Amino acid sequence: MPSKRRKIFGRRSVVVSATRAAKASETTEQTSLRLSQMASRSAARISMESTAERTERLASVAxxxxxxxxxxxxxxxxxxNSQDAIRVSRARASGSPTQTILRRLRNASTTARSRALESPEQTTSRRLRNARATASSKVSEQSQQTAIRCLRNASTTASARVLESPVQTVNRRFRNSRSTASASESPGVRRARLNNNG
Incomplete structure (x- = not known):
């Protein structure tokens, strides 16, 4: 690398490192303020863009x-990725209950749309992948971590079920029984069943 380019790259690396260090040491309020300012500037800039400019900008960003x-x-x-995860968790911690509900609804909607487009084989593959990842994670857990996870899951489940209506409870049980039956099917059996239903 030529000397001049090396110097420029070195300066950029220093700036990037300093920026990352500053972000990592931010308080929750500072992170929220910075993200809010970035969102405001971005929204103002985007509102004044034409379609062609927006396309060009997105292509440039990509x-x-x-x-x-x-x-x-x-x-x-x-x-x-670790620093990004910290920033996301801080932003979520500072979010209001309404923002949390909206985010979860958005995520649930995206997941539902994605799963609706899955083939039976993709669904089976995803479930196997998730089961393997969960099993691997649980094997490496310490007993204290296992206890905390079980308590957290039980608390989340209990909170969700307290808010259920009788109809939602029936729907959940039906959905769970159907998922259990579907998960135990081989891809060939499932394909035959779907063909018969169609």
């Missing part, structure tokens, strides 16, 4: 992100 990802080493990517 190109920059692609080149950055290619440059980042695995270790740097892990550090960046």
């Amino acid at each position: 190109s920059v992100m692609s080149s950055r990802c290619a440059r980042l080493s695995t270790e740097e990517r892990l550090i960046q």
Whole structure:
């Protein structure tokens, strides 16, 4: 790398490191304020863009992100993902109950749409993948972590069921029994059943 380019790259690395360090040491209020300011500036800029400008900007962002990802080493990517996760958790912690409900509804809607497009084989593959990941995670847990996870899951389940109407309870039980039966089917049996129903 030529000397001039090395110096520029070195300066950029220092700036990026300083920015990341500053973000990592932010308080929840500072993170919320910064994200709010970024959202306001972004919304103002986007509202004044034409369709062509927006398309060009998105293409440029995609190109920059692609080149950055290619440059980042695995270790740097892990550090960046960890810092992103911290920022997201801070933003969620500072969110109001209404924002939390809206986010969960948005996520549930996206998940439902995605699963509606799955083939039977993809559904089976996803469930097996999830089961393997869960089993692997549980094997590496300490007993204290297991107890905390079980308590957290039980608390979440109890809270959700307290808010259920009788109709929702019946629907949930029916859905669970159907999922259990479906999960035990082989892809061939499931395909035959779907063909018969169709």
